[in-house]
Amino acid sequence: MKQIFSILGGDMRQVHLAKLLREDGREVMTWGLEQGGAPGGVGLDQALKAHVLLLPLPVCRGKQLNLPLTDTELEAARLWPRLRFDQLLLGGMVGELGRQLMADYGLTLLDYYDREETQIANAIPTAEGALQLAMESTDRTLHASRCLVIGYGRIGRMLADRLLALGAEVTVSARKYGDLAWIQAWGFQSLRTGGLTGRLERFDLIFNTAPALILDGARLGETREDCVIIDLASAPGGVDLEAAKQLDRRVIQAPGLPGKVAPRTAAAAIRESIYHILEERGEPI
Secondary structure: OOOEEEEEOOOHHHHHHHHHHHHOOOEEEEEOOHHHOOOOEOOHHHHOOOOEEEOOOOOEEOOEEOOOOOOOOOEHHHHHHHOOOOOEEEEOOOOOHHHHHHHHHOOEEEEOOOOHHHHHHHHHHHHHHHHHHHHHHOOOOOOOOEEEEEOOOHHHHHHHHHHHHOOOEEEEEEOOHHHHHHHHHOOOEEEEHHHOOOOOOOOOEEEEOOOOOOEOHHHHHHOOOOOEEEEOOOOOOOEOHHHHHHHOOEEEEOOOHHHHHOHHHHHHHHHHHHHHHHHHOOOOO
């Protein structure tokens, strides 16, 4: 017996997710996506009858369900009591909410975003989106530009590789000696993230991928006035924005790029993650 999916809210990633699931022959209902043109729109009562409920990424904005594509508002706390313990809830950036719902309502909420395959897939549109921002924000080519990528995780690796392919002069910083060894092995110049002080004045572009405050006031003061800083880290980011404003440095905050620059690709990654979760649980797909 095939699963019936309901997608509740979200952005264009969820709109494309509904279309992709339908292309796979799945039965899909949607609610809260009417402004994005999602197929299968139904009322909330009907949507809640499905066995698998697909929630937004992130699930909530404050106390409200994340519903940017509808004029309707729904406080998340009013939704949970209406659900059944035998339903499977899948959402993005779940955090502590999963434990809370299990303890309070006996509900199972799993994170389709916090999986290695999804993170890797999302690193690709993030890197490409960062390149797009860089090209739109500078008066020079990326070729021959002196670029610093802070952090050598999934996004840092994808981004550094693409910058090098475009002919940029790429330096990558990392904290771990093992990462520094890989950075050098792949042909990049390397810096320890803790040793950036005194070495920032030469860069035309700085991309931060580290989810920690790296570019504080002192380090920002070392950057050139025409340096463009693109912060790809999730909130609160890795740049002291108040200091940047005082120093008149240009900072572009760019978290969540996959949903903005490539929502269909991001939706495909979510779809695969959903299928993997169902398979691991022994549920019909």
